[in-house]
Every structure is written in C-alpha cells, then in structure tokens.
Amino acid sequence: MNPFSLKVLTDSDQFCNRTREIATLASYAKSNSNVVLFSPRRYGKTSLVHQVQKRLKKNGFITIYVDLFGLSSADTIANRLTKGVYTALYNQKNLLQKAISIIKTHRPVIRPDETGVSITTEPISSGLSGAELLDKTLGDLGHFMAAGKKKINIVLDEFQEITEIRDPDIEGIMRSYIQKHRAGYFFVGSRRRVLLDMFNQRRRPFFQSAINYKLDKLPxxxxxxxxxxxxxxxxxxxxxxxxxxxxxxxxxxxxxxxxxxxxxxxxxxxxxxxxxxxxxxxxxxxxxxxxxEAIVQGLAARQIALLRAIAREPHKAITSMNFVKRHHLKSIGGIQAAVKKLARLDLIEKEGKNHPWQLVDPILAQWLNR
Ligand SMILES: Nc1ncnc2c1ncn2[C@@H]1O[C@H](COP(=O)(O)OP(=O)(O)OP(=O)(O)O)[C@@H](O)[C@H]1O
Ligand SMILES: [Mg+2]
Missing domain, CATH: 1.10.8 (Helicase, Ruva Protein; domain 3)
Structure with missing residues (x-):
C-alpha cells in the first residue's frame, strides 16, 4: 500500500519531525497561554495540533478541537464549539453529564456511524440568536471550565473565518470570554494576513492576546x-x-x-x-x-501579470522602474493595489525588509513559469 498520505495526519508514523514544535506548543498549553499558530496552506498545522493534543491528553488534559472552516453565522460558531466540547468528553461520562447540565444552549445528538459514533449538537430553543447565543454559549462554557480541575486546551482551527461573519461584535464577544476562560487556546489559520491582523492591530479586540508562533517548512x-x-x-x-x-x-x-x-x-x-x-x-x-487555474481565474488581469512577474523573478523592489519595464507591468499605483490583494490572499510574501517578494506556493511558481 502507498505509504504516503495527503490527509490530516493522525498517525505519528506518518508524521515527520516537528519534535521541537510539539514540545514548545505543549509547554505553552501547560501554562494556559494562548497561541496563534500560522503558516501558509498545507504546512501541517492541523496535523501538528493533533499531535500536540494527543500528548496533552496523555498528560491528563481535556483537549477540544473546533474547526471553524466555512462559517456562515455566529450560531455556527456556538454550534461548532459545543460540538467540540461534547466530542472531547464523550468517553468521560461524568464530565459529559456535567457539561450537559451546565451548557444550557446546546444538547449533544449522538448517532452511531461507521467509525463508532458521530456527535453533533442542536440548540435548545431559547429565543436567542446569533451573537446573543454565542455570548451565552461562551459564558456557559466558562462555567463548565471553572467547575472542574482538569487542564483544558482548545484548538480553534481556521480561526480567521470568524471575520467572514459580518457582525462587528463577534471578535469582541469571543475575546471577552476567552480571556477569562480557564483554558489555553490555540488559534490556527492559513490566511496569514487576515489572522495576524486580528492579533497585531491595535484597535482589534484580540490585540496582543496571544503568542505568535510561525510554522516553517520541514527541515x-x-x-x-x-x-x-x-x-x-x-x-x-x-x-x-x-x-x-x-x-x-x-x-x-x-x-x-x-x-x-x-x-x-x-x-x-x-x-x-x-x-x-x-x-x-x-x-x-x-x-x-x-x-x-481556479486561483488565476479569481484574479484581475493586473494581479495575474504581477504574480507571473514575481514567479519569474522574485525581487525586492517590484515597483522599481527596471522591474516594471522588464515585466511589462503598467502603473505603479496599480502594482501597489495588486501587491496588497495578492498578499492578502497569501499568494505572495516578503519575509523581511531585505527579502524579495516571492510566491508562497513553490509549485504554483513553477507552473506559472511554464
Ligand atoms: N510533519 C509532517 N510530516 C509529513 N507530512 C506532513 C507533515 N505535516 C503535514 N504533512 C503533509 O501535509 C498535508 C497537510 O497537512 P495539514 O492538513 O495538517 O496542513 P494544514 O497546514 O493544516 O493545511 P491547511 O492550511 O490546508 O489547513 C498532510 O496531509 C501531509 O501530507
Ligand atoms: Mg488545517
């Protein structure tokens, strides 16, 4: 059988290295620190946090994993959170009972399936909706945490997705509870600009509330x-x-x-x-x-031209006359707007002041150069 896997890795045999990262992240979790774990797509963030949570579980932690991908509303955040909690506690009946009695917003729905059981949640009718429901859920979750002694680690994967909800209060609500919760949170995401802006812009609720942790490629x-x-x-x-x-x-x-x-x-x-x-x-x-092809189709002509130019020639000064001429780019103003857009989409990056702009994805770069 082919020994290579393209899915999220749960088996440690299929997982290369990352011993330093696992140790560091586990140690942050032990001190209840909040961490922003970021990297470009497919560097292995989700697989890594699974490994870390496996280790924490062995050390007696309650480990909760929540995937926030494809959110549509604040209700969905509340649903996914409670689903994560009930799933984590399924094998610890006393704790599960306790959670059910304290979390008054959602009840678990447990169904047998091919792999054992699947757990979803359904909201208990309360007349609350959206932000109010999320507020109450996070409050109840806090009471559940406060009532126990076990250490808790919560992964919120694809955390930047909460910015897709067009409700300006969501970030503030989440931050106000998370800072009081007796747990360490890992905020994980691959849309780096969007995620990092949440934590590093002064006006945002999550400003400086977590340790930035960058995941690199493999050694x-x-x-x-x-x-x-x-x-x-x-x-x-x-x-x-x-x-x-x-x-x-x-x-x-x-x-x-x-x-x-x-x-x-x-x-x-x-x-x-x-x-x-x-x-x-x-x-x-x-x-x-x-x-x-889908990536390129989603871009404007000017953005494609710049992406190709950088793929062909990674360069520090992409608005310099020479670069613009060599790659037949148009106005400098146009380039600046395109850079912003491409960086926000995480298609291009510049690692530091003296580094060149380059494509984030090495295979996309080679494909564009063909
Ligand atoms: N430590 C590792 N050793 C070997 N392969 C790895 C490792 N980490 C990741 N991979 C490979 O990368 C793939 C993607 O991993 P994973 O889904 O965990 O990344 P991710 O950063 O969460 O991706 P996304 O940005 O899409 O959420 C895995 O299926 C596996 O093939
Ligand atoms: Mg992932």
Whole structure:
C-alpha cells in the first residue's frame, strides 16, 4: 500500500519531525497561554495540533478541537464549539453529564456511524440568536471550565473565518470570554494576513492576546530521512540521492513532498529512479493544475501579470522602474493595489525588509513559469 498520505495526519508514523514544535506548543498549553499558530496552506498545522493534543491528553488534559472552516453565522460558531466540547468528553461520562447540565444552549445528538459514533449538537430553543447565543454559549462554557480541575486546551482551527461573519461584535464577544476562560487556546489559520491582523492591530479586540508562533517548512535533512523510511515502509527503496531530489523539487514543502512521493511510489518499480522522480513531478503539476487555474481565474488581469512577474523573478523592489519595464507591468499605483490583494490572499510574501517578494506556493511558481 502507498505509504504516503495527503490527509490530516493522525498517525505519528506518518508524521515527520516537528519534535521541537510539539514540545514548545505543549509547554505553552501547560501554562494556559494562548497561541496563534500560522503558516501558509498545507504546512501541517492541523496535523501538528493533533499531535500536540494527543500528548496533552496523555498528560491528563481535556483537549477540544473546533474547526471553524466555512462559517456562515455566529450560531455556527456556538454550534461548532459545543460540538467540540461534547466530542472531547464523550468517553468521560461524568464530565459529559456535567457539561450537559451546565451548557444550557446546546444538547449533544449522538448517532452511531461507521467509525463508532458521530456527535453533533442542536440548540435548545431559547429565543436567542446569533451573537446573543454565542455570548451565552461562551459564558456557559466558562462555567463548565471553572467547575472542574482538569487542564483544558482548545484548538480553534481556521480561526480567521470568524471575520467572514459580518457582525462587528463577534471578535469582541469571543475575546471577552476567552480571556477569562480557564483554558489555553490555540488559534490556527492559513490566511496569514487576515489572522495576524486580528492579533497585531491595535484597535482589534484580540490585540496582543496571544503568542505568535510561525510554522516553517520541514527541515531538509530530516525530511530526506523520513521519505526514505516511508518508501521502506511500503517495501520500495529510495536512495538518499533521490529522496533529496524529491525534497528539493518541492522546496521541503510538507504537503507537496508527500504528494510527490505518493506519485513516485506509484510509478517506481522496486526502487525509485531519477526518471521516476521526473515523471512524478509531472504528475504532481498535472494534479495541481485545476487548483492553480481556479486561483488565476479569481484574479484581475493586473494581479495575474504581477504574480507571473514575481514567479519569474522574485525581487525586492517590484515597483522599481527596471522591474516594471522588464515585466511589462503598467502603473505603479496599480502594482501597489495588486501587491496588497495578492498578499492578502497569501499568494505572495516578503519575509523581511531585505527579502524579495516571492510566491508562497513553490509549485504554483513553477507552473506559472511554464
Ligand atoms: N510533519 C509532517 N510530516 C509529513 N507530512 C506532513 C507533515 N505535516 C503535514 N504533512 C503533509 O501535509 C498535508 C497537510 O497537512 P495539514 O492538513 O495538517 O496542513 P494544514 O497546514 O493544516 O493545511 P491547511 O492550511 O490546508 O489547513 C498532510 O496531509 C501531509 O501530507
Ligand atoms: Mg488545517
């Protein structure tokens, strides 16, 4: 069976390294600190917090995981939060009973399914809606926390999604309860600008309320060893030289290194050859093409022109005359607006003052250059 996985990793065998990150995040959780965990898409944030919560659970924590992706309203936040709480407590009947008696806004709905049980929640009719319901839910959750002794860690994945709700009070409501809750919160997200602005802009409720923690790509040497081991686990051989080629081709990107390896594994006979890596890379680019096409289709012509220019030539001074001329870009004002938009979409980044603007996604960059 192909030993490479493209899903959120729950099994530690499929998980490369991150020992330092796991230790640091676990230690923040132990001190009830709030953390903003951010990185570009598919660096392994969700997989990492699963590993951290696994460790915390072994240490006696209650670990609650809430995915806020695709929110539509404040009610949904309240629903997802209580779902996370009831799911975390399902195997601890006393605590579950206690939660049900304290959280008066939602009751759990437990149904058997293929994997065991699925837990959802339904609001207990109260006449409250939207922000009021969220307010009451967070209040009740606080009472539940205060009534117990176990340490609590709560992950709010895709946290930036709360800004999609067009209610200016949501951030304030969440912040006012979260700061009082007896728990450590991890705010996780991949729309970096949107997420970081929430925590680093002075006027925003969450301003400076959490430790910023940036997740990097995987360290090259460890990734190489990991890939060789995984091929071995699938009974195929991958020499160090080819493993390095795989890691280099995707710039040590966690998701792409698994995906390229997945294709190489499919293509290779008993051991991975140079040509397998080349063919695997073609398969990877083909597989990503619809995703990249959709990204480009969502952009204006000026933004596409700038994205292509930066893909071709990462550069510090993209508004300089030379750069503008070389890439046939139009007005400087237009470039500035396009930079803002592309950065907000997390398509381009500049890591520091003396770093060049570059594409966040190494494969998108190569695709645009074809
Ligand atoms: N430590 C790791 N070792 C090996 N592969 C990893 C690791 N972390 C992530 N991956 C790979 O990256 C993929 C994406 O991981 P995950 O979904 O956890 O990332 P994410 O940052 O939460 O992504 P998103 O931004 O889409 O939410 C995994 O399916 C796996 O293939
Ligand atoms: Mg994720």
């Amino acid at each position: 090259h040497d460890e990734l190489v060893v990991f890939l060789m081991e995984r091929f071995g686990a699938g009974h195929k051989r991958c020499a160090e030289k080819q493993a390095r080629k795989i890691a280099e081709a995707v710039d040590n990107h966690p998701y792409y290194s698994q995906k390229l390896s997945f294709f190489c594994y499919e293509i290779a006979d008993r051991s991975v050859k140079v040509t397998d890596v080349q063919q695997g890379f073609e398969a990877l680019v083909q597989a990503e093409t619809p995703v990249f």
